[in-house]
Amino acid sequence: MNWLRSIVFAGLATATLAAQTIHLKTRDLEPEANSREYLAHPLKRRSTGSSHYLIQFDRPLSARLFAGLRERGIIVTGYLPQATLMAAAPDDFSLAGLPVRWVGRLEGRDKISPLISSTVHSRRQLQAVVVEFHSDVNMDEARALVREHGLRTIENPDLSPHHLLVRAGLGDISRLASWDEVAYIFPASRELTRRVRVYACAGAIVQQTTVAQYATVGTGWPLTSSAGLAVGYVFSQLTEELPSVTTQAEMLRAFNEWAKYVQLSWAAGTDSQAPYTVNILFARGAHGDQYPFDGPGGVLAHTFYPAPPNPEPIAGDMHLNDDERWQIGADIDLYSVVLHEAGHALGLAHTDNPADVMYPYYRMGKQLSTGDIATVRSLYPARDGIAANQAPSNPPPLPPPPPAPLVLTVVSPATTVSTTTNPKIGVSGAASGGVNPIRVTWTTDSGWIGTASGSATWNAAIALNLGSNVITIAASDAAGHSASQVITVTLQQQPSPAPPTQPASPAVPTPAPAPAPPSPPPPPPNSPGDTTPPALLITYPASTILSTTSSTVTLKGLASDNVGVTSVVWANSTGSAGIATGTMTWTAQNIPLLYGNNLITVKAFDAAGNYGWRSVTIVRQ
Numbered sequence: 001m002n003w004l005r006s007i008v009f010a011g012l013a014t015a016t017l018a019a020q021t022i023h024l025k026t027r028d029l030e031p032e033a034n035s036r037e038y039l040a041h042p043l044k045r046r047s048t049g050s051s052h053y054l055i056q057f058d059r060p061l062s063a064r065l066f067a068g069l070r071e072r073g074i075i076v077t078g079y080l081p082q083a084t085l086m087a088a089a090p091d092d093f094s095l096a097g098l099p100v101r102w103v104g105r106l107e108g109r110d111k112i113s114p115l116i117s118s119t120v121h122s123r124r125q126l127q128a129v130v131v132e133f134h135s136d137v138n139m140d141e142a143r144a145l146v147r148e149h150g151l152r153t154i155e156n157p158d159l160s161p162h163h164l165l166v167r168a169g170l171g172d173i174s175r176l177a178s179w180d181e182v183a184y185i186f187p188a189s190r191e192l193t194r195r196v197r198v199y200a201c202a203g204a205i206v207q208q209t210t211v212a213q214y215a216t217v218g219t220g221w222p223l224t225s226s227a228g229l230a231v232g233y234v235f236s237q238l239t240e241e242l243p244s245v246t247t248q249a250e251m252l253r254a255f256n257e258w259a260k261y262v263q264l265s266w267a268a269g270t271d272s273q274a275p276y277t278v279n280i281l282f283a284r285g286a287h288g289d290q291y292p293f294d295g296p297g298g299v300l301a302h303t304f305y306p307a308p309p310n311p312e313p314i315a316g317d318m319h320l321n322d323d324e325r326w327q328i329g330a331d332i333d334l335y336s337v338v339l340h341e342a343g344h345a346l347g348l349a350h351t352d353n354p355a356d357v358m359y360p361y362y363r364m365g366k367q368l369s370t371g372d373i374a375t376v377r378s379l380y381p382a383r384d385g386i387a388a389n390q391a392p393s394n395p396p397p398l399p400p401p402p403p404a405p406l407v408l409t410v411v412s413p414a415t416t417v418s419t420t421t422n423p424k425i426g427v428s429g430a431a432s433g434g435v436n437p438i439r440v441t442w443t444t445d446s447g448w449i450g451t452a453s454g455s456a457t458w459n460a461a462i463a464l465n466l467g468s469n470v471i472t473i474a475a476s477d478a479a480g481h482s483a484s485q486v487i488t489v490t491l492q493q494q495p496s497p498a499p500p501t502q503p504a505s506p507a508v509p510t511p512a513p514a515p516a517p518p519s520p521p522p523p524p525p526n527s528p529g530d531t532t533p534p535a536l537l538i539t540y541p542a543s544t545i546l547s548t549t550s551s552t553v554t555l556k557g558l559a560s561d562n563v564g565v566t567s568v569v570w571a572n573s574t575g576s577a578g579i580a581t582g583t584m585t586w587t588a589q590n591i592p593l594l595y596g597n598n599l600i601t602v603k604a605f606d607a608a609g610n611y612g613w614r615s616v617t618i619v620r621q
Helices: 002-014 063-071 115-117 138-150 170-178 244-259 334-345 370-377
Strands: 050-057 074-080 084-090 100-104 127-133 163-168 182-187 230-239 264-268 277-283 300-303 318-319 407-412 417-420 426-432 439-444 450-453 458-463 467-476 482-491 535-540 545-548 552-560 565-572 575-578 584-593 596-604 613-618
Touching: 063 074, 115 170, 115 182, 127 138, 127 170, 163 170, 170 182, 230 244, 244 264, 300 334, 318 334, 318 545, 370 417, 407 467, 407 482, 407 535, 407 552, 426 467, 426 482, 426 535, 426 552, 439 458, 450 552, 458 467, 535 613, 545 565, 552 565, 552 596, 552 613, 565 584, 584 596
Parallel strands: 230 264, 230 277, 277 318, 417 482, 545 613
Antiparallel strands: 050 084, 050 100, 074 084, 127 163, 127 182, 300 318, 407 426, 426 458, 439 450, 439 467, 467 482, 535 552, 552 584, 565 575, 565 596, 596 613
């Protein structure tokens, strides 16, 4: 190995600063004391020509440094705090001219999570573990390596691309860890072994790589004052999958969960490029960084570590994949994903404990564990007088979300273009969002104006002229916001009955023709001749998915029909059903909820049996 020693250390003469301790989850690695120790150990590897090295630099990482490594054929596979990179390098690589402080390797003991040795009581006891391979390793070779040790993988389609799920004893784990291709081995969660649907997090981003699983946390953001840390946030682009006010409220709820335990405050900002600011962006595919999203069913989100090691303004920014089907209180739950990503934005790495929010697979609907709380408190001062697993009695208030946009809905008539012979038409609907009080007015193109009765649910009787009538319904709120809808109603004149005609006197008397059968009367409202279904609107809740801890829920809405609504009924997918109170304005009270998803369908019926329907999903936690 003398040739390797001369090549590697040719660049170390540029190091001017004392080496800093690299904190692994297994131990503190002192680079200066162990700088040549790894050269004396035999190297076990399946692929010849390259292997993996820890490289510590004497200055902060930069894009230029990553480019210099690529030019030398060196592939970066992970980041560790204290300006250290894990890299796959060819045997003849050189670091000459680069600001290198130290070069070394991980030992086998560094690749086994401390949680494995603390839970496995004998070398023969089997445990389900995640074996992580370096990102440059061919996974066919990885599977072959596991098989050669007499082990079988537990197949799970939700695993990260470089993870294998294996059931092994401590001796097997130790033998696997001795191979160069293996990066780390840590406990598997029950969800992974039972094949419960999970989603993997790709890890916090640092420059052009991600934080290694075997590394501890970094330093986090520098404190902004003696009162702790103040971080801004900007919603630069939101998803259309959810109402914007709901999206913002769920994300702020996740942010505030971390602020319960440390001296941390979040403040709405206006400049996404400002220091100490988390820019929140929903995006698809390539979106301006080096980590394009991969469509639905892949990476849900990624977040950049704070500054340092990332530079401003990208530091702390959070990007979410807008190709995913984001939901509230159900898979894929926005709060759960953002709670995990907010930990990355604060400087937390992935943990090995499946009970932690910061485990590398998102834990849907979970709160911070004692491990999460202890970790964030290693970076920022704790709130005074709060135990490690206890929430504060008076948590900091959430920043008030902006008001929901003002929305105006016309329920009746059910279409924007209609025809009638009645010289007056009833128009009704609903208004939501905005800032109370809300006022609904109407105007016609012939100059008539008026004010509707009500606001949340409103109605108006509008006189019509013969021919086309263009009616504009407008809603305005106390903050000056407005919304409008336009309908066109054509008033037709009722046809006059034809005058009776006198038959001409026949020249020759002929028998009178048999009388024609009478025309059938128009179908009554309850006959099959009425085929128009009622229009139905659920006004509460405002979104189609709602999360709650209550055992019941109340739904409200509006319904209309060309003849008349006779009843409004509801049915829950869990088995219960009932009749709502009211028809045009209806309320379904105290609908029982079971834990999990409750799909509630509401139907409005007319006398002919036609019905219109809407549904809402209530998730009871």
